[in-house]
Amino acid sequence: MAASPYLPTEQFAHWRKIKSTAVTGVLVVCALAVIAPLFLVLYFLVVHGWSSIDWNFFTQLPKPTGETGGGMANAIVGTITLLTMASLVGVPIGVLGGIYLAEYGSDRANDWLRFAADVLNGVPSIVWGMVVYLMLVVPFKTFSAYAGGVALGFMMVPLVMRTTEEVLVLVPQSYREAALALGVARWKVIMVIVVRTALKGIATGIIIALARIAGETAPLLFTALGNTFWSHNLKEPISALPLQIFAYAISPYDDWHRQAWAGALVLMALILALNIIVRVLSRDRINKN
Amino acid sequence: MSTAPSQSSILPAPGSRGPDIAFKWVAAMAAAMVVVLIVLVGWQLYAGSRMSLAKFGPGFLWSTEWDPVQDKYGALPFIFGTLVSSLLALLIAVPLGVATALFLTELAPIKIRQPIVMAIEMLAAVPSVIFGLWGIFVLVPWLRDYLFVWLKRYFGFLPLFQGPIYGVSMLAAGIVVAIMILPIITSISREILRSVPNLQREAAYALGATRWEVLKIAVLSYARRGLFGAAVLGLGRALGETMAVTMVIGNRPQISASLFAPGYTLASVIANEFTEATSDLYLNSLFELGLVLLGVAIAVNVVAQIMLKSMTGSGPIKVN
Numbered sequence: 001m002a003a004s005p006y007l008p009t010e011q012f013a014h015w016r017k018i019k020s021t022a023v024t025g026v027l028v029v030c031a032l033a034v035i036a037p038l039f040l041v042l043y044f045l046v047v048h049g050w051s052s053i054d055w056n057f058f059t060q061l062p063k064p065t066g067e068t069g070g071g072m073a074n075a076i077v078g079t080i081t082l083l084t085m086a087s088l089v090g091v092p093i094g095v096l097g098g099i100y101l102a103e104y105g106s107d108r109a110n111d112w113l114r115f116a117a118d119v120l121n122g123v124p125s126i127v128w129g130m131v132v133y134l135m136l137v138v139p140f141k142t143f144s145a146y147a148g149g150v151a152l153g154f155m156m157v158p159l160v161m162r163t164t165e166e167v168l169v170l171v172p173q174s175y176r177e178a179a180l181a182l183g184v185a186r187w188k189v190i191m192v193i194v195v196r197t198a199l200k201g202i203a204t205g206i207i208i209a210l211a212r213i214a215g216e217t218a219p220l221l222f223t224a225l226g227n228t229f230w231s232h233n234l235k236e237p238i239s240a241l242p243l244q245i246f247a248y249a250i251s252p253y254d255d256w257h258r259q260a261w262a263g264a265l266v267l268m269a270l271i272l273a274l275n276i277i278v279r280v281l282s283r284d285r286i287n288k289n
Numbered sequence: 290m291s292t293a294p295s296q297s298s299i300l301p302a303p304g305s306r307g308p309d310i311a312f313k314w315v316a317a318m319a320a321a322m323v324v325v326l327i328v329l330v331g332w333q334l335y336a337g338s339r340m341s342l343a344k345f346g347p348g349f350l351w352s353t354e355w356d357p358v359q360d361k362y363g364a365l366p367f368i369f370g371t372l373v374s375s376l377l378a379l380l381i382a383v384p385l386g387v388a389t390a391l392f393l394t395e396l397a398p399i400k401i402r403q404p405i406v407m408a409i410e411m412l413a414a415v416p417s418v419i420f421g422l423w424g425i426f427v428l429v430p431w432l433r434d435y436l437f438v439w440l441k442r443y444f445g446f447l448p449l450f451q452g453p454i455y456g457v458s459m460l461a462a463g464i465v466v467a468i469m470i471l472p473i474i475t476s477i478s479r480e481i482l483r484s485v486p487n488l489q490r491e492a493a494y495a496l497g498a499t500r501w502e503v504l505k506i507a508v509l510s511y512a513r514r515g516l517f518g519a520a521v522l523g524l525g526r527a528l529g530e531t532m533a534v535t536m537v538i539g540n541r542p543q544i545s546a547s548l549f550a551p552g553y554t555l556a557s558v559i560a561n562e563f564t565e566a567t568s569d570l571y572l573n574s575l576f577e578l579g580l581v582l583l584g585v586a587i588a589v590n591v592v593a594q595i596m597l598k599s600m601t602g603s604g605p606i607k608v609n
Contacts, residue, residue, distance in 0.1 A: 215416020
C-alpha cells in the first residue's frame with residue numbers, strides 16, 4: 001500500500017507506539033508505588049508489633065521509666081471512652097443536620113451549608129485541640145476526657161452530616177408521600193419512615209467517621225492530655241492509644257518503642273475492623289437496592 | 290363524592306403543627322452548627338492570640354526570631370517549613386496520584402481495579418501517628434543511609450542536597466506527607482477522570498491517536514482544571530498534617546536551602562510547645578500561629594471546592 005501523504009510515516013508511527021507503551025509502563029509503576037507504602041507500613045507493624053503483644057499489654061498499666069513490661073490497658077479503654085463521648089456530641093448534631101439538608105433546606109441554603117461542612121472538614125485537626133482548650137480546659141482549669149471527646153465530636157459533625165444527607169435523599173419520595181397521605185405528622189414521617197429506612201446507611205456513615213477520628217492524636221494533645229493511670233473521672237485527663245503511641249515513639253527507650261509498635265498494631269486493627277464493618281454494611285445495602 | 294375535601298381535613302391533625310415546627314427548628318439549628326463551628330474556631334483562635342497580635346502586629350509574619358527565653362516570637366521559619374514540606378509533598382504526590390488515577394480509569398482490567406482502590410482506601414485509613422512511628426524507625430533510617438547519600442553523591446552540586454545528613458529533615462517530612470495525601474489526590478483525580486465523556490476518547494482514537502496521545506489530548510486536557518482542584522485539596526490536607534510531620538521533620542526553627550536540614554512547621558510547633566508555653570505571650574504567639582494555619586488552610590480549601598464544583602457541575606465529589 002502506498003503511503004498516503006496524510007498519514008504519518010511508518011517510522012514516526014513506530015516511535016509513537018513505543019512512546020505510548022512506555023507511558024503505559026510508567027503508569028503501572030506509579031500505581032505500584034502508590035500502594036507500596038501501605039504494605040510497607042502493615043509489614044513493619046506486624047513484624048515489630050506482634051512480638052510485643054501479650055496478655056499484659058491488654059490488662060496492665062504502663063510501667064514507669066526503666067521497668068520493662070506493662071501494657072496499655074488504660075489507653076485502650078481511654079480510646080473507647082473518647083470515641084463514645086465524641087459520638088454523643090457528633091452524632092446528634094450530624095444526623096439532625098443531615099436531616100435538615102435532605103428534608104427541609106432550600107437548594108440555596110443547602111449549597112452554603114454543604115460548602116461550610118466541606119470547609120469545616122478541611123480545618124486542621126490540631127486547630128480543634130487549641131479551640132477546645134480555650135473552651136473547656138482553661139475555664140475548668142483541667143485537661144479532661146470531656147474536652148477530648150468534644151474536640152473529636154466536633155470533627156465528626158461535618159462527616160456524619162454529609163453521609164446522612166447522602167443516604168436520606170436515596171429514600172424514595174413515595175415513602176414520604178404515602179405516610180403524609182395517611183395524615184402522619186412530618187417529623188414522625190422523617191423519624192419513623194425516612195430515617196428508619198436509611199438507618200443502615202446512617203450507621204455506616206457514623207462508623208466511617210469513628211474510624212477517621214479513632215487515630216487522631218493532634219486534637220487530644222491539649223484536651224485529653226494523656227494519663228499513665230486509670231482515669232476514674234471524666235473530669236480528669238485520660239489516655240488514648242494514639243497519645244500513648246506518640247509519647248512512646250519519641251521516647252529514648254527501646255522497651256517503650258516496642259510498646260509503641262504494639263499499640264500501633266492494636267490501633268490499626270481497631271481501625272481496620274471498623275472499615276470491615278462498613279464494607280459489610282454497605283455491601284448489604286447495595287445488594288438490596 | 291363530588292365536593293372537594295375541605296382544607297382542614299388534608300392538613301395534619303390539629304396539635305401536630307407544634308412538634309413539627311419544633312423539629313424543623315432543631316434540625317435547622319444542627320445544620321447551622323457547621324457555620325457556628327467555623328465562626329467559633331476563627332473567633333477562639335483570634336481571642337487566644339490577641340496579646341501577640343497587639344504586640345508584634347503584622348511583623349509577626351516575617352520575623353524569623355523564635356526565642357521563648359527572650360519572649361520574642363516570629364512565624365517565618367514555621368510558615369517556610371509548612372510551605373516547603375507541603376509543596377515537596379505535592380511535587381511527589383500529584384504526578385503519582387494522577388498517574389495512578391489514569392491507570393485505574395483508562396488501563397487497568399476491571400479485576401485488578403477493585404483491589405487497588407481498596408488498598409488506596411486502606412492507606413487513607415492509616416492514622417497520622419502510625420505513619421510517624423513508621424517514619425521514625427523505618428523510613429528515616431533508610432533515607433539517611435541510602436536515598437540521601439545517593440542524592441548527595443549525584444545531585445550534591447545543587448544547594449538543595451548539600452550539608453550534613455541527619456535523616457530527620459524537610460525532605461523526610463515531604464515524603465511522609467506525600468504518602469499521606471496520595472489517597473485523597475488519587476481518589477478525587479479518579480472521580481474527575483471518570484467524568485470525562487467517552488466521546489472525547491473515541492474522537493481521539495478515531496483520529497488515529499495512540500493510547501498515550503488519547504490520554505494527553507482528550508483526557509488530561511479536558512480534566513486539567515479538576516485535577517488542579519484535586520492537587521489544591523491535597524495541599525489543604527498537607528498544610529495541616531501534624532503528628533507524622535512532627536515526628537520526622539527534626540523540629541528546628543530555621544530557614545535553610547538544603548532539604549536535608551531539619552525544619553519546623555506551624556502545626557508541629559503547636560503540637561510540641563503548646564503545653565510547655567511558660568508565658569502568656571508565648572501561648573498567644575502559638576495561637577497566632579494556629580490562626581495563620583487556619584487562615585491558609587481555609588483559603589486553600591475554599592479554592593479547591595470552587596475548582597472542583599465548576600469542574601463537575603452540581604455532582605457531588607466525595608471529599609472523604
